[in-house]
Amino acid sequence: MATMKPMKTTVYSTDHGRICPECDKPVASCICRQKKVVVPAKSGVRVGRETKGRKGKGVTVISGLPLDAAALEALAKELKKRCGSGGTVKEGVIEIQGDHRDVLLEDLVKRGWPAKKSGG
Numbered sequence: 001m002a003t004m005k006p007m008k009t010t011v012y013s014t015d016h017g018r019i020c021p022e023c024d025k026p027v028a029s030c031i032c033r034q035k036k037v038v039v040p041a042k043s044g045v046r047v048g049r050e051t052k053g054r055k056g057k058g059v060t061v062i063s064g065l066p067l068d069a070a071a072l073e074a075l076a077k078e079l080k081k082r083c084g085s086g087g088t089v090k091e092g093v094i095e096i097q098g099d100h101r102d103v104l105l106e107d108l109v110k111r112g113w114p115a116k117k118s119g120g
C-alpha cells in the first residue's frame with residue numbers, strides 16, 4: 001500500500017484510457033468508426049446551379065452522390081423524367097437542364113439522400 005513510487009505508472013489506465021465511449025470496446029477494435037464512414041458520404045449530396053456559359057436558367061447540378069456510373073445514369077434518367085428536362089451525367093455529377101433545385105431536393109430526400117442546396 002504505502003509504496004513510494006512516482007505517480008507516472010497510473011497514466012495509462014485501461015479502464016479510462018483508450019476505450020470507445022460508444023461501443024465500450026478498446027479503440028483498436030472499435031467498430032463505430034467503420035460504420036460512420038458511410039454516413040458523411042451519403043449526406044454530402046449537394047444540389048446547386050450552374051449558369052456560367054449556359055443559356056437561360058442554366059443547369060441544376062447534383063454532386064456528391066456516392067454511386068457508380070451505372071447507378072448515376074439510372075438516377076439521372078428518373079430525375080430527368082421528374083423534371084421533364086434533359087440532362088447528362090459527367091464525372092460523377094448529374095446535370096439537369098433548367099433550375100429544378102427545389103423539386104430535385106425534395107425528390108432526393110424521398111429517395112434517402114439528405115441533399116443540401118449549395119450556392120445561390
Ligand SMILES: [Zn+2]
Pocket residue numbers: 020021022023024025030031032033
Ligand atoms: Zn466504438
